[in-house]
Amino acid sequence: MTSLTNSNCLCGSQHSYQDCCQKLHLGTEQATTAEQLMRSRYVAYALKNAKYIYQTYVQAKQAENPVKEIAEFANSCRFIKLAVVSAEQHESTADVEFCVSYFYQNLFCQLHEKSNFIKEAGLWRYLDGEIFPVADLKINRNDECPCGSGKKYKKCHSV
Ligand SMILES: [Zn+2]
Numbered sequence: 364m365t366s367l368t369n370s371n372c373l374c375g376s377q378h379s380y381q382d383c384c385q386k387l388h389l390g391t392e393q394a395t396t397a398e399q400l401m402r403s404r405y406v407a408y409a410l411k412n413a414k415y416i417y418q419t420y421v422q423a424k425q426a427e428n429p430v431k432e433i434a435e436f437a438n439s440c441r442f443i444k445l446a447v448v449s450a451e452q453h454e455s456t457a458d459v460e461f462c463v464s465y466f467y468q469n470l471f472c473q474l475h476e477k478s479n480f481i482k483e484a485g486l487w488r489y490l491d492g493e494i495f496p497v498a499d500l501k502i503n504r505n506d507e508c509p510c511g512s513g514k515k516y517k518k519c520h521s522v
């Protein structure tokens with residue numbers, strides 16, 4: 364048996380959750396790069412930690428992204444994986460392009476986004492992003508699951 368703490372972090376870093384995004388979620392450490400913050404925000408979505416996602420928005424965006432709405436979105440999705448495409452960081456601005464795969468109901472969805480981050484009071488925060496549209500894929504129960512497990516959808520990520 365492995366616990367979440369000891370198993371590989373959901374951000375795909377190959378480190379344990381404990382040595383990776385958990386420190387950021389607990390607030391014992393702060394992200395030193397925008398990519399690190401982005402990864403920890405993805406893991407927070409996967410773990411339904413809406414408060415962390417809220418807190419890592421720039422202050423000006425927090426009002427339009429209430430914790431309740433973040434939680435509703437996170438709870439309605441089954442997250443599969445994160446792939447970071449590229450990251451570019453400057454003194455106090457950064458952008459990270461990534462692709463997140465998740466299921467929403469019986470749709471396989473991909474969020475392909477180039478996010479903008481800025482430093483606010485010395486901390487990396489999510490500002491906004493440009494979304495590249497990806498068509499959702501309808502999955503039937505007997506299809507192979509798009510998560511890559513090789514199993515049928517009904518025996519894998521089906522609701
Ligand atoms: Zn991580």
Ligand SMILES: [Zn+2]
Pocket residue numbers: 508509510511512516519520
């Ligand atoms: Zn699956």
